[in-house]
């Protein structure tokens with residue numbers, strides 16, 4: 001009876017996992033049901049983050065196993081019932097040097113690739129274009145400084161307005177279109193409070209700080225739709241300011257840019273008032289005095 005039950009649980013798990021692999025191609029840059037570990041990497045930075053994670057995992061597991069075995073050995077070998085007269089030893093120079101030096105070596109082995117990765121994700125080498133993301137309460141707006149003077153807002157689509165294929169709480173009305181196989185410099189800032197522009201598939205999690213321009217980069221390796229979200233608690237609708245990126249070929253991107261220049265240039269005709277209340281007061285006072 002018990003064996004039957006266990007078998008049925010195992011088969012249902014196999015069916016669940018194989019069903020997911022059938023749909024794997026449809027969902028790009030989004031978490032899948034029953035997923036373990038990271039989203040599929042879609043940039044050289046994320047590929048290196050995954051490799052570094054796997055490398056650290058081996059070290060962590062080896063240390064955990066070693067400590068557990070050592071603890072079990074000590075508990076059995078030196079148990080009170082077999083050792084009525086406990087040892088009075090307090091020092092052993094060789095062991096003390098060993099348990100200091102080996103952890104230092106392990107930390108250095110971990111630190112070297114960690115710092116290399118940190119500097120690798122810091123700045124793009126020869127960026128071909130720039131994307132500027134600006135965080136607002138509670139949506140993102142985007143500029144393409146190398147492609148003309150336009151800006152657009154990216155606001156989450158509410159659940160009742162979702163179209164088939166759009167992910168709940170993740171899809172925005174205006175998608176950020178980017179070309180694949182291009183070194184893209186990403187500038188991140190904010191308008192009001194601290195936000196965070198996070199895109200797991202690209203290995204990006206960059207603070208958006210008002211008055212500060214933070215830089216990172218991406219080179220998207222596969223076309224598709226990628227989802228991200230604000231990752232800094234920024235107010236009541238913090239959970240509802242996602243990022244939707246459509247990665248396309250360079251040719252399609254060139255076409256989209258031409259359309260975007262026309263479509264979003266209109267928004268520019270109504271300039272956004274970025275002044276603070278004290279600045280507005282100052283402007284109105286000085287203009288009245290003339």
Ligand SMILES: [Cu+2]
Nearest residue numbers: 195196230234
């Ligand atoms: Cu935010």
